[in-house]
Amino acid sequence: MPSYEWLIEKGIGETRAALLADDTIVQARIETDSSALRAGSIIDVRLSDSANATGRTLATTDKGDSVWVASVPRALTQGSLLRVEIIREAVTERGIIKPPHARPALPDALPKEGASLEMRVKASGYPVSYQQNHQPDRLEKLGWSEVIEQARCGDIDFPGGRLRMALTPALTLFDIDGHLGSLDLALKGTEATAKALILFDIGGSIGIDIPGLSGKSDRQKVAECFDQHLPPPFERTGVNGFGFLQIIRQKKRPSLPEQIAAYPIEHEARQLLRQACRAKGAGKRILTASHFVIDCLNRHPDWLEALARESAAEIILKADPMRPIYQGDVAVEFPAF
Template sequence: MAEWLYEAGIGENRAALVSRGTIWKARIELEGTGARVGAILNARLADRSTGKVTLDGGGEALCDPLPPGVTQGGPLRVRIVREAIPEPGRPKLPKAVPSDALPMPGLTLLERITASDVPVRVCRAHEPDLLEQAGWSEVLDEAVTGEIAFPGGALRLSPTPAMTLFDVDGGGPLEPLAVAAAHAVARAIERHGITGSIGVDFPTLANRAARAAVAEAIDAALPQPFERTTVNGFGFLQIVRRRTRPSLPELLRADPIGAETRAELRRIERLPPPPPATHMTTQRIARRLAQQPGWTTELARRSGGTTQFVSAKE
């Protein structure tokens, strides 16, 4: 039976939809996440030419369309329809639309999965590590490296500002390879929460029927709603899914040191008591922990003792 596994971690909350011992969806909610999808917030117009608004409580968003009559610096109320998207050098601001509803926060990760039809199991550090048993570390490694293996071949996942790209590689006959890759791509899209524009570079298939079989495999394996093109003569297919949140690869690649640090805290939190007085780690993790004293304070609260983090240089 399928169930959501949920952990309230240090610096992040995590959830995985697990069925038959396999993770089908993996989601992470970072500490201090800005305006969430569905939030209705009071705001003020900061720049009419771009639609930029300043949100009450901090942060900015792009509102389109602007309500008629609102002037520079004037108040308005907005609903968040897409969260901020991290990108190298230029993060995308949240997107918003005008709203007349009463202010309310967007749903948290736990609230979203609880609202689904799938049961939720809250996992704790002193219990067996069900997330890891289902392959949590392997999914995170896929997100960071982009290397995704499937029977007979491999995918290379590459997020870009324009779209997320999948490149298919493998040996053997091209037609069965491409169909198997289509199923693997669909599963990876769901597993990593990839939305927006997605491009897939399949092997070049000269046979029109073979290209149609690849497109049909996408239709069968990827849940609606989405739109797609056909597979063109060069083996390229494009998928478009409604974009509301950053994907797991985007979150982890935007701050790899933070991701490594939170994963290390998760491992230490699960150690049997008493907690270690000192813990050897890399210099960059030690530096991040020094920048985030709240994380080590929370670790001490949960574990019942203080751990000093030292790097190899020390």
């Protein structure tokens, strides 16, 4: 059996956590320091509309944010107050923010905030370690940047092939491609997909496009392979004659790919801050990046102040309009003596 350990890094603007299995990252999580409602939060909302075709009712928080509430008691009318539990956090799709989903809270429930990433990690039952900026970068040594790049671009290599992951409004889609024999490729690709779902915390509706399966027996082997590598609970169809498998998993919060896709500039700005925190030397930190990333940093003076405190150095921002947003770098200008 592998040895499991959570490794947490509390960065500027976000907390990062990785579940390690014998020094392999099997789960990667990021939680930003935002004020978004977390899953598990219990709050009071005011009903602002009647139930729609899905049975959900639109409500608003005391801050004016929208929440979809399921199973509202019939006796409550528009304008009524209701205590609810957040069961799915807000999700952003192509610039559209889908409000959180909630349900009526238990009668004796008191208002509270949902568990943070750090709290959830500590409740997992696995040992927990923390990584500080002055310590060796275990996350990077174990492939953190590669995992983040997979989540960002959607290309995930496995022995003999590659997964191509695409985010759509309806589902997260995986396409299996490679040079192995049809059944071997399907089995390895399906295993890799199941591991990606765990790695990135992908829930909701998921589809896998599996090429070249010739018969019912092969399709059944692929479905059984998927079951072996993805822990329950989940629901799935069989692999149909077109080689498509659909899965439904519980979704409490945006997956890591969805987080990055929803706010790519903010994500890259925080990754640049991570680089700057770990840059060696006592001189000025010169952060060079796309002007979009630099503008983002300028809109977060608290991030820059935290970096200045962490590095005990002056911070200089340089915008390069020719750079993609994901190609920032950090230089240290050593003082002249």
